Amino acid sequence: MTTLIAILVIGLLGALFGALLGFASVKFKVEGDPLVEQLDALLPQTQCGQCGYPGCKPYADAVANGEAINKCAPGGEDTIKKIADLMGVEPVALDESHEQDNTPKVAFIIEDDCIGCTKCIQACPVDAIIGAAKQMHTVIADECTGCDLCVAPCPVDCIEMHPVKETPQSWRWDLNTIPVTHIE
Amino acid sequence: MTEYFLLLVSTVLVNNFVLVKFLGLCPFMGVSSKTETAIGMSFATTFVMTLASTLSYLINTYILDPLSLEFLQTMAFILVIAVVVQFTEMVVHKTSANLYRLLGIFLPLITTNCAVLGVALLNIYEQHNFFESVVYGFGAALGFSVVLIMFSAMRERLANADVPGPFKGSAIAMITAGLMSLAFLGFTGLVK
Numbered sequence: 001m002t003t004l005i006a007i008l009v010i011g012l013l014g015a016l017f018g019a020l021l022g023f024a025s026v027k028f029k030v031e032g033d034p035l036v037e038q039l040d041a042l043l044p045q046t047q048c049g050q051c052g053y054p055g056c057k058p059y060a061d062a063v064a065n066g067e068a069i070n071k072c073a074p075g076g077e078d079t080i081k082k083i084a085d086l087m088g089v090e091p092v093a094l095d096e097s098h099e100q101d102n103t104p105k106v107a108f109i110i111e112d113d114c115i116g117c118t119k120c121i122q123a124c125p126v127d128a129i130i131g132a133a134k135q136m137h138t139v140i141a142d143e144c145t146g147c148d149l150c151v152a153p154c155p156v157d158c159i160e161m162h163p164v165k166e167t168p169q170s171w172r173w174d175l176n177t178i179p180v181t182h183i184e
Numbered sequence: 185m186t187e188y189f190l191l192l193v194s195t196v197l198v199n200n201f202v203l204v205k206f207l208g209l210c211p212f213m214g215v216s217s218k219t220e221t222a223i224g225m226s227f228a229t230t231f232v233m234t235l236a237s238t239l240s241y242l243i244n245t246y247i248l249d250p251l252s253l254e255f256l257q258t259m260a261f262i263l264v265i266a267v268v269v270q271f272t273e274m275v276v277h278k279t280s281a282n283l284y285r286l287l288g289i290f291l292p293l294i295t296t297n298c299a300v301l302g303v304a305l306l307n308i309y310e311q312h313n314f315f316e317s318v319v320y321g322f323g324a325a326l327g328f329s330v331v332l333i334m335f336s337a338m339r340e341r342l343a344n345a346d347v348p349g350p351f352k353g354s355a356i357a358m359i360t361a362g363l364m365s366l367a368f369l370g371f372t373g374l375v376k
Contacts, residue, residue: 006253013243013260017267028274034281088220088286 237321
């Protein structure tokens with residue numbers, strides 16, 4: 001008799017708690033992964049693919065699942081620092097496969113050499129190159145994110161990356177070059 | 185009132201669960217390497233311990249005792265703890281994704297934190313009434329939190345300290361924990 005009551009009591013308790021948990025899991029359902037959204041917001045959204053992922057969102061997804069945080073070349077040190085803060089890990093240096101220099105650049109097509117193969121148009125993630133087959137191509141400088149994905153596919157090496165020219169609109173005080181020292 | 189206050193002080197300082205009773209040492213060593221994580225773990229454990237202590241008391245008094253099923257205590261309490269932990273995990277996942285990721289496996293492992301089951305069982309052995317059970321659970325969790333946060337602060341400093349090679353990492357952490365335990369012995373005799 002005691003055994004039966006014991007089984008009944010534990011069974012009822014289990015059913016009650018199970019129902020409670022079921023209710024809670026509906027009530028506290030997590031829509032998507034908020035961490036991915038936060039990471040995506042930190043990335044520069046150049047969609048350049050230099051990290052080895054098809055865009056910024058897939059890379060954010062990968063970082064949330066443990067991918068290295070130092071693969072975003074356009075974002076540079078600043079982005080790595082912000083991601084490190086968000087993830088609660090130590091910042092690391094930019095991946096060695098990328099050059100350290102992350103001054104803003106823009107693609108430039110040497111128009112005399114262009115043979116009109118459209119390979120760079122297909123490579124461009126932001127459709128910043130215009131032109132047609134057997135016609136000369138050119139870059140819309142305002143749209144170009146400087147991701148240098150168009151450089152490798154060009155069969156005649158007529159694409160160069162030029163640093164963005166400083167204009168009165170883009171010029172900034174470079175305050176970091178003034179050394180700040182504490183005087184004892 | 186005084187009686188409850190004395191019980192609280194006694195559980196937090198004199199009979200501290202971690203440093204005097206040596207219960208719950210796994211999360212104490214595991215989650216104490218960063219203060220931020222330790223604080224998150226403290227809140228989660230406090231919530232679980234207080235709720236589990238209260239629920240265990242209720243189940244024991246109103247279900248197990250009248251049916252003379254005391255032999256089911258451990259099983260029923262584990263059931264309660266597992267449910268409360270699951271619930272806490274859902275709430276933490278919903279409210280702070282970052283904390284959820286930082287705590288990682290240690291969040292579900294609160295289930296196996298012996299301090300939580302310890303509180304529930306000790307409530308019965310010491311024949312606490314309802315309010316005493318609540319205070320005892322909360323006090324035990326508070327003691328755990330205080331010690332965990334203090335210890336994590338020390339470990340953050342130790343990470344930067346010039347520790348001799350053989351003592352690096354867990355070894356120096358164990359020694360620190362031992363010294364803290366000695367320090368807490370100083371509270372003996374403060375309350376009964």
